[in-house]
Amino acid sequence: MTDLQPNILLIHGHDLGRHLGCYGVDIDTPRIDALADEGALFERHFASAPQCSPSRGALMTGRVPHVNGLMGLAHGSWELHDDEQILPQYLSDVGYETHLFGIQHITQDTDRLGYDHVHSEGNLYPGVSPTVHQANRARNVASVFKSFLVKSAYDAPFFASVGFFECHRVEEKNGRFGFDAGYYRADGPESVRSLPYLPDRRGIRHDLGEMHGMVYAIDDAVGTILNALAAAGIEEETLVIFTTEHGIAFPRAKGSCYDAGIEAALILRYPGVVDAGKRYDDLVSNIDVLPTVLDFVGEDCPVGIDGQSVAGLIADSVSGYDTRERIFAEMTWHDMYNPVRAIRTDRYKYIRSFWHLPMVYLPADVFASESGREIREVDGVPTRQYEELYDLRDAPQEDDDVVHEPRYQEIRRELSRQLYEWMDETDDLLLDGPVPPGDYDDIRSWPHDST
Known part of the structure; x- marks a missing residue:
């Protein structure tokens, strides 16, 4: 360097x-x-x-x-x-x-x-x-x-x-x-x-x-x-x-x-x-x-x-690099509450949803788009499961959920364990229940009837 x-x-x-x-x-x-x-x-x-x-x-x-x-x-x-x-x-x-x-x-x-x-x-x-x-x-x-x-x-x-x-x-x-x-x-x-x-x-x-x-x-x-x-x-x-x-x-x-x-x-x-x-x-x-x-x-x-x-x-001039075995991803709030956590390894993706929502969440701009209309009006959007598991070697587009297949149960349990362990180690608020919106304190201060 x-x-x-x-x-x-x-x-x-x-x-x-x-x-x-x-x-x-x-x-x-x-x-x-x-x-x-x-x-x-x-x-x-x-x-x-x-x-x-x-x-x-x-x-x-x-x-x-x-x-x-x-x-x-x-x-x-x-x-x-x-x-x-x-x-x-x-x-x-x-x-x-x-x-x-x-x-x-x-x-x-x-x-x-x-x-x-x-x-x-x-x-x-x-x-x-x-x-x-x-x-x-x-x-x-x-x-x-x-x-x-x-x-x-x-x-x-x-x-x-x-x-x-x-x-x-x-x-x-x-x-x-x-x-x-x-x-x-x-x-x-x-x-x-x-x-x-x-x-x-x-x-x-x-x-x-x-x-x-x-x-x-x-x-x-x-x-x-x-x-x-x-x-x-x-x-x-x-x-x-x-x-x-x-x-x-x-x-x-x-x-x-x-x-x-x-x-x-x-x-x-x-x-x-x-x-x-x-x-x-x-x-x-x-x-x-x-x-x-x-x-x-x-x-x-x-x-x-x-x-x-x-x-x-x-860079050859810099020493030290540890290969990642997994990455994590998350979503909590966008234009609505959509709490999801995920772990991805070289071969597998495990997704954990914490709210009962449609399978495919569409942000407002995507919902209103031509593509969004095609998906929700022509194909329909089924209800999301709380757990999803994909073998990325066999289904790189994540279109074949194997979360309930017997031969993947050990993988499901291990990835679930790693995900929850990461959430615990990083003090993820989601472990304590639903996360209120960012303007929650402002909403609580609004005048309202006590009835």
Whole structure:
């Protein structure tokens, strides 16, 4: 590793999963694919939660949602614990200038995050008004970052969080993608390959084709940012991290603990340090990003961090790496109460639901979408079981639940034991019963009749 602390550039998309060419999807993403060719790509990187704020909180703290406190959406009155530190604060403590560009979606109080410079405009979390989020379109965020590089002197290393609104669905009433018809270049349904975990229907492919327009916008923005790094002459001294917070906004993906819901892209490029052009199939969680960054800047990981560094896996100059045997995922609150915990190993996925809900939970934007209507109106949604078990070798799409099959009972019991043990060790509130909403104290204070 170099003696100098690298600049850290964290680029993150929204509701993107691994829907990229470099992950084998039939979509043209040349700039992100080139980044993967120049760096390290993680084929089995998973989010700690299949939803925005809790997953982003886990990414930025290195701690799972029920540990850091962000168990629901930031604009739903959920917050990190008061004493919780996030990545830019750790880096600021060791001499970094910290910058926020675009979406963050961890809190409504940006000052809470401790950035030295905030370059965003308008709200910093998704809402229903397209006008509010004009500044956070990928193209606009990339332009602001490019201007920052042109104007800046680099007396100290910088950390920059660059977040795009895309690919979040915009129109709440019908779940459509895109701000206007002319901004994104959608693919037609006839040219889109169907998702492997959903039925092949024209309506779903039409929906997916619209999302492709947002993916292209992300790819273009990444190209603008990487070109700006090169023009500034600092790409050799910058660790670039590209990721997203959970799976795409489709049924059985966003809002679910199936792989399609918790899968997330993760690419790291650090020329001369990270081995270029390699792909890793190790199990990795997004809580591992923070300790990895601290490893690359030469800092010890604080006590109490749930994640572990993967720097020793991808860089010869860093020693020490422990292979993960399992990752955990969770969901508690989104636009409704949906308490689920899950454990995934190399071969198996065990999902434990703590509430009686439909088999496929559809967040509001997915529910209203063309894909959501196809699933709930054409196929129907059966009631969810409290336990699910999938043999990922035989059923990689998690479409064959073997939880009641006799030959899997030992596996079911062992994974259940490990899951409950983890919940107990991490003081998961769910073990004590239903978790109230983030605004529970506000609701209790409302005037009401005693009758």
